[in-house]
Amino acid sequence: MATVSLPTINSSPSDLRRPNRRHSVMTSISSVGLRVTEWQGNLPKVVLAAPHGRLWPRAMGNSQRINSCFGLQMEACANSNLSKTSQVVGFSAGWSKTQSLYIRQPANCYSLPLGALLTSKTQDISSKPFTGDEEIGVLLLNLGGPETLDDVQPFLFNLFADPDIIRLPRLFRFLQKPLAQLISVLRAPKSKEGYASIGGGSPLRRITDAQAEELRKALCAKNVPAKVYVGMRYWHPFTEEAIEQIKRDGITKLVVLPLYPQFSISTSGSSLRLLESIFREDEYLVNMQHTVIPSWYQREGYIKAMADLIEKELGNFDSPDKVMIFFSAHGVPLAYVEEAGDPYKAEMEECVDLIMEELEKRRITNAYTLAYQSRVGPVEWLKPYTDDTIIELGKKGVKRLLAVPISFVSEHIETLEEIDVEYKELALKSGIQKWGRVPALGCEATFISDLADAVIESLPYVGAMAVSNLEARQSLVPLGSVEELLAAYDSQRRELPPPCLVYWSWKLQPARGFYISGLYCLRFAEWGRWLIHGLQCPVGGVVLQWPTFYKAATRSVLKKAACPRGNAQIQNPHNSTKKIIGR
Ligand SMILES: C=CC1=C(C)c2cc3[nH]c(cc4nc(cc5[nH]c(cc1n2)c(C)c5CCC(=O)O)C(CCC(=O)O)=C4C)c(C)c3C=C
Ligand SMILES: [Fe+2]
Numbered sequence: 001m002a003t004v005s006l007p008t009i010n011s012s013p014s015d016l017r018r019p020n021r022r023h024s025v026m027t028s029i030s031s032v033g034l035r036v037t038e039w040q041g042n043l044p045k046v047v048l049a050a051p052h053g054r055l056w057p058r059a060m061g062n063s064q065r066i067n068s069c070f071g072l073q074m075e076a077c078a079n080s081n082l083s084k085t086s087q088v089v090g091f092s093a094g095w096s097k098t099q100s101l102y103i104r105q106p107a108n109c110y111s112l113p114l115g116a117l118l119t120s121k122t123q124d125i126s127s128k129p130f131t132g133d134e135e136i137g138v139l140l141l142n143l144g145g146p147e148t149l150d151d152v153q154p155f156l157f158n159l160f161a162d163p164d165i166i167r168l169p170r171l172f173r174f175l176q177k178p179l180a181q182l183i184s185v186l187r188a189p190k191s192k193e194g195y196a197s198i199g200g201g202s203p204l205r206r207i208t209d210a211q212a213e214e215l216r217k218a219l220c221a222k223n224v225p226a227k228v229y230v231g232m233r234y235w236h237p238f239t240e241e242a243i244e245q246i247k248r249d250g251i252t253k254l255v256v257l258p259l260y261p262q263f264s265i266s267t268s269g270s271s272l273r274l275l276e277s278i279f280r281e282d283e284y285l286v287n288m289q290h291t292v293i294p295s296w297y298q299r300e301g302y303i304k305a306m307a308d309l310i311e312k313e314l315g316n317f318d319s320p321d322k323v324m325i326f327f328s329a330h331g332v333p334l335a336y337v338e339e340a341g342d343p344y345k346a347e348m349e350e351c352v353d354l355i356m357e358e359l360e361k362r363r364i365t366n367a368y369t370l371a372y373q374s375r376v377g378p379v380e381w382l383k384p385y386t387d388d389t390i391i392e393l394g395k396k397g398v399k400r401l402l403a404v405p406i407s408f409v410s411e412h413i414e415t416l417e418e419i420d421v422e423y424k425e426l427a428l429k430s431g432i433q434k435w436g437r438v439p440a441l442g443c444e445a446t447f448i449s450d451l452a453d454a455v456i457e458s459l460p461y462v463g464a465m466a467v468s469n470l471e472a473r474q475s476l477v478p479l480g481s482v483e484e485l486l487a488a489y490d491s492q493r494r495e496l497p498p499p500c501l502v503y504w505s506w507k508l509q510p511a512r513g514f515y516i517s518g519l520y521c522l523r524f525a526e527w528g529r530w531l532i533h534g535l536q537c538p539v540g541g542v543v544l545q546w547p548t549f550y551k552a553a554t555r556s557v558l559k560k561a562a563c564p565r566g567n568a569q570i571q572n573p574h575n576s577t578k579k580i581i582g583r
Pocket of ligand 1: 144202266332411412413414
């Protein structure tokens with residue numbers, strides 16, 4: 001349990017007009033899924049992202065999920081008189097692989113009163129036009145794609161230069177750009193072939209621009225005039241360009257909406273980290289009120305829109321009920337999920353469950369499966385792989401397959417080339433007789449309207465004061481400012497079991513009498529990496545960073561001590577003092 005101090009927030013009309021960084025921090029605290037569970041004296045104890053029902057095997061399904069919904073509900077009721085001023089927040093951020101960062105409203109809770117709140121909240125807000133001094137902006141974050149074949153290599157360079165895509169140990173970060181240059185040059189020919197086969201470039205910019213325009217119209221129709229911006233991570237229009245435009249337009253309230261339904265460190269996480277660094281350096285942005293909708297795969301509108309598309313495509317098969325529904329998600333390296341705690345896999349599995357539940361309500365009970373595509377490089381990625389699964393299904397005698405791209409809402413190279421060409425060919429070779437593919441959502445009306453609702457529901461929390469109505473807060477989509485979102489994300493990694501003892505002494509006497517002795521300090525750092533934070537050097541007092549040298553040894557010692565993911569108690573070999581390293 002760690003505590004952080006938060007500034008006291010006093011609300012006044014001028015505070016509301018003039019955005020204040022502290023407000024933004026407070027908003028995010030309320031938005032990322034922190035909530036008061038009990039009172040310590042007159043201070044609320046706020047717990048981050050309580051466990052919620054997810055990933056129950058479908059056979060266990062509904063009853064257990066509903067229990068967890070009631071858990072949320074009961075807490076909400078018990079604490080509905082939350083103070084407007086919070087000064088100390090205790091983080092108790094238990095994290096497991098199947099937990100996600102944010103409190104969310106499982107879709108099958110919509111029939112509960114909490115769900116009713118969600119709907120009425122949206123209506124309340126949208127019936128009042130947003131007028132006055134506020135300039136509302138929505139920033140859509142996306143990956144970006146090369147528009148011509150000449151763009152392919154520099155696009156790939158930008159992608160591989162991102163430390164959230166190729167995650168090097170800190171000591172080797174200086175190699176990031178040379179490595180990105182090398183990999184991008186080596187990969188460019190293969191990628192160019194792919195882009196050439198889909199018309200010479202990625203359609204992503206065109207589609208995302210169209211989505212932005214449709215979202216603007218949908219917001220306007222719901223009485224919320226807003227400007228909608230597109231910020232791409234690896235190609236034009238870059239996020240930095242979008243931010244410049246946001247400043248020129250004098251936006252005072254910004255909703256950040258990644259166009260990835262599920263959160264991953266490598267996609268939304270990377271874009272948010274970039275935003276965090278841009279925000280930090282810019283006076284205007286530091287003071288601009290903002291909030292983030294980190295993932296939205298569980299929204300009813302999105303789930304229904306996906307189910308509509310699947311239902312429609314099933315209709316194109318001769319025996320729709322005999323079709324295997326094949327969800328294919330973009331993969332990530334396994335270490336992202338297993339070591340870095342990326343919620344991507346858990347969110348993906350829950351998303352598939354929710355879509356299948358929606359289909360079941362429509363009496364569509366087809367067999368289905370989920371696999372991961374598009375792996376790059378030599379490391380292990382999330383399994384099962386799409387290609388292996390197709391071959392296996394063919395062997396098992398499956399004859400009809402409907403591919404559903406699930407991690408992305410626009411057509412792009414991985415739907416148009418990888419699924420439509422490569423996987424289809426593989427499927428036909430493997431014995432599948434009829435192949436179909438669900439289109440990406442694009443500008444589908446139900447989907448855009450739901451995105452607009454998500455934005456509208458988030459508006460009261462953009463730079464708002466601490467929220468007094470916890471139930472209302474919980475009925476919203478999960479939100480948070482970039483800064484706090486990431487802080488919460490990181491803090492969860494550091495919630496560790498009790499410490500165990502680790503002792504090392506290390507001596508090195510290289511040439512020229514240079515003498516380093518004593519491993520001094522070891523800690524379990526963010527992203528699940530073991531980092532050694534310094535080697536004491538009696539000669540000259542130099543502190544060296546040595547992240548990888550002891551990694552394997554550390555693991556094995558901690559494993560022996562039955563503390564495989566615990567924090568460590570370090571004994572200084574020079575003076576026998578002990579130090580608990582961790583949070
Ligand atoms: C949820 C979506 C995505 C995740 C997760 C993701 C992770 C991820 N991707 C790479 C490497 C590449 N991705 C490439 C293209 C690409 N990736 C996504 C989405 C996700 N990536 C999209 C939508 C696109 C296509 C954009 C377009 O131009 O249409 C590419 C380039 C294409 C190619 O050469 O295959 C690479 C490379 C990694 C390493 C990664 C996780 C660590
Ligand atoms: Fe990718």
